[in-house]
Amino acid sequence: MSDASSLSPVRLVDSHAHLDMTVYETDREDVIRRAVEAGVAAIISVGIDLPSSREAALMAAKYSIVFAAVGIHPQESRNVTGRDIAGLSVLTKEKRVVAIGEIGLDFYHLLASPEQQTRVLEWQLDFADYLGLPVIIHSRQAEKEMIAVLTAWNSRRSHPQKPAGVIHCFNGTLETAQAYLNLGFYISIGAYTGYPSSRAFREVVNKLPLDRLLVETDSPFLPPQRIRGNRNEPAFVVEAALVLSEIKEVSKEETARVTTSNASRLFGLQI
Numbered sequence: 001m002s003d004a005s006s007l008s009p010v011r012l013v014d015s016h017a018h019l020d021m022t023v024y025e026t027d028r029e030d031v032i033r034r035a036v037e038a039g040v041a042a043i044i045s046v047g048i049d050l051p052s053s054r055e056a057a058l059m060a061a062k063y064s065i066v067f068a069a070v071g072i073h074p075q076e077s078r079n080v081t082g083r084d085i086a087g088l089s090v091l092t093k094e095k096r097v098v099a100i101g102e103i104g105l106d107f108y109h110l111l112a113s114p115e116q117q118t119r120v121l122e123w124q125l126d127f128a129d130y131l132g133l134p135v136i137i138h139s140r141q142a143e144k145e146m147i148a149v150l151t152a153w154n155s156r157r158s159h160p161q162k163p164a165g166v167i168h169c170f171n172g173t174l175e176t177a178q179a180y181l182n183l184g185f186y187i188s189i190g191a192y193t194g195y196p197s198s199r200a201f202r203e204v205v206n207k208l209p210l211d212r213l214l215v216e217t218d219s220p221f222l223p224p225q226r227i228r229g230n231r232n233e234p235a236f237v238v239e240a241a242l243v244l245s246e247i248k249e250v251s252k253e254e255t256a257r258v259t260t261s262n263a264s265r266l267f268g269l270q271i
């Protein structure tokens with residue numbers, strides 16, 4: 001006998017959302033309820049600095065659908081001190097903190113120097129390895145440097161048997177994707193893949209193995225095409241999965257099943 005929930009047509013993991021952001025201040029409960037109603041089984045709420053990481057951990061403790069990632073975003077890495085680092089390590093002791101992120105390199109905005117970004121990234125990569133947690137990587141206009149940093153990290157990881165992490169909002173070439181896959185990373189895509197400007201990128205996604213893909217919203221950013229300019233939210237991860245199922249020409253049920261099992265394996269979710 002199966003219960004009603006197993007009959008649900010979609011059961012998805014939104015692998016990347018920023019639920020702590022102030023755009024959700026007045027209706028966060030409704031946002032989470034709509035995600036549950038849409039068939040979302042888990043949301044990873046991702047920190048960008050110490051305060052938002054703390055918020056993510058608090059929300060994971062409060063809502064059974066939410067899990068947290070804690071970390072310092074490259075754009076926030078300019079003034080990182082030992083106190084931030086110590087604060088992060090305290091947060092990782094929380095049971096529902098499942099990843100270190102989001103961390104990475106952003107040479108588009110360059111709010112911190114490349115050297116400083118790299119230092120903060122490398123420290124967090126080694127910290128994640130020490131804890132045996134996966135990482136959530138943000139990479140913008142820094143693919144060459146990112147692959148170099150991750151390749152060096154991969155050769156010194158003490159838990160090479162564990163999945164390394166995920167490249168969030170991937171939007172690169174097939175060659176870059178292949179390099180990340182070879183380093184043990186999953187690749188996460190969102191509804192932006194359906195934008196008219198993503199036509200060439202859809203050809204790349206078509207060639208990626210479904211068993212290494214995750215779906216995400218990056219809420220409140222990057223909403224589906226039909227509501228561009230408005231706030232995104234985790235319920236719309238369904239649309240990211242639909243775009244993926246169309247590109248891969250597999251059913252939406254199969255897309256949901258595989259991406260959810262990938263996310264569960266990567267983050268160690270019991271869902």
Ligand SMILES: [Zn+2]
Nearest residue numbers: 016046102218
């Ligand atoms: Zn993000």
